[in-house]
Amino acid sequence: MAKRNILIACLSSFFLLTILGCGSRQGSGEDGSSNTIRVEGSDTMVNLAQAWAEKYQAETAEITIEISGGGSGVGISSLTQGLADMANASRKMRAKEIRRAKNEYNLDPQEFTVGKDALAIYVHKDNPLEEITIAQLTTIYGEGGTANTWAELGITVTGTENQKIVRISRQNNSGTYAYFRQHVLDDNDFKLGTIDLSGSADVVSMIEKTRGAIGYSGMGYATDGVKMVKVKLDNDSPSVAPNAANVINGTYPIARPLLIYTPQEPTGAVKDYLDWILGQTGQTIIEEMGYVPVK
Amino acid sequence: MLLLLLLDRNTTKGNLSFRRSFQQLQDRLEPVVVGVIYICGWSAILFVIAIFVFVFKESLPAITGIGTEIAAGEIEVEQLDLVEFTTSPRWIPESSKKPAFGILALIVGTLSVTFFSILLAVPLGLGAAVYVSEFAGNKTREILKILIELLAAIPSVVWGFIGIVIMNPLITNLSGEAVGLNILNAGIVLALMSVPIIVSVSEDALRAVPDSFREAGLAMGANRWEMIYKVLFPAAKNGLLAAVLLGIGRGIGETMAVLMCTGHSVNMPTSLFDPVRTLTATIAAELGEAVRGDLHYHTLFLIGVVLFAFAFIINLTADLVVKGVRDQSNV
Known part of the structure; x- marks a missing residue:
């Protein structure tokens, strides 16, 4: 009996603490809302956003920056409902989303290009594939595309018996997914049967472990276990490696802007932070994280 | 209290x-x-x-149907095509041309994973329950019961990890398949997750059978196996069935582990080594980011209704079957 009483006491105090904990956290959020910047969105940019926030918070002690990923779609969705101060996005806002923000929440989303990225095509490090054309990517990924084995691309991948191409893709709210569909598949749909992962890093680590895999992700996520394939616009064009120089000179065919949206014309703390990101320090961090600065 | x-x-x-x-x-x-x-x-x-x-x-x-005002006075109505919803395997909710909301592949994914896991879990669970209740000594029984309950307490996301980190390379190495996240992987993980439920419920059912049944069986010259098979199982039928159905319910409702282990791929499977996607995993992965009030958003809720229907059918069958068995045994 005594044991049970102690157990009940423990449980109830635990609940009480949780409730109190929640309460106090909410309180601080409300009090210091002007000092807290809520950043949400793109998974491609989440590491970058973290790096920015760490440095910025070290420099400016009174600002707290809360960062969460989830995908460009999540960030934009939160932004249009007024739940985030900034949305990271690796795709542009759609007309429908802007309309919703304007009509239903009376917001006026502003777009800022803060960096650039090459959308890299990854394969396993032992895959002999060196270059790929956009047309080949379409036959692998696009609905109605015929390529299902590596043999159809004229190569043999060691270590997989059936030579099947394991197509790695992203969940459908991802900006990377939307960008790939628009610029590689020409707005046609993906072939069903892709393995849909929910993070940029997940794509790369899955390819590391899967010999027959191909996938796309930001070039900042490259590791030693994977290989970035050179991309050709068509058969006659030169094959271009995804790196900063080729993004800057515009030769890499699937380079994309990294965007930040704010719900209104930015003011106060958000404006300061955005200016800092676009300034010297912020742009240096972009380079350190493996992306391309805008200036 | x-x-x-x-x-x-x-x-x-x-x-x-x-x-x-x-x-x-x-x-x-x-x-x-x-x-x-x-x-x-x-x-x-x-x-x-x-x-x-x-x-x-x-x-x-x-x-x-959902009406959105695209221009002044101009209303665009989006509506789900129910025939497509139930019969098409194409689930492309965020298409930039024409979204497709077919959940056939998701239903087949859910059912195939659940079916395979039950195929593994029922013999394993019943076997364990028979051992724990009939053969194990008092000490072994207590230890086993504690361990089995511990198995039930492992969070599903941890099972998902096991599926990705341990089972995935194991399956690719043993089978030579390109990828190890598939029905086999999710089925095994799900089986291990539902075994504790099956064991504890069916063990209770077996122990609820009065000892006089066992004694009578053995006295009639049956050996232990015959006594279990011909006396205990029929006597504990209700409980055993409830155990199996609870296991199925767990399989259909499980989300996190199957999200991680199935490969999360919209696909009509043709073999155990095909990646699939389940209804629950689709809701979990997409509800958070679907735009509120969108057709995609409401369709995900409709998938929830479909899951409800599954759960309702399983529970109803369980009730009816158990009731039928009870009426029979009363005669």
């Missing part, structure tokens, strides 16, 4: 007058306590109804 226990203890200790006043207090408290218990009982029903109404209400616009 606690108060009552305290009162109870005091009454046994106290003298007569104390006892009488406590008795009066208890009498006065009784209607209050009864009322509280009454509310507790009814709240369960209330919650189920409230959840169902909420999910159903949120899914309704998908069927009746």
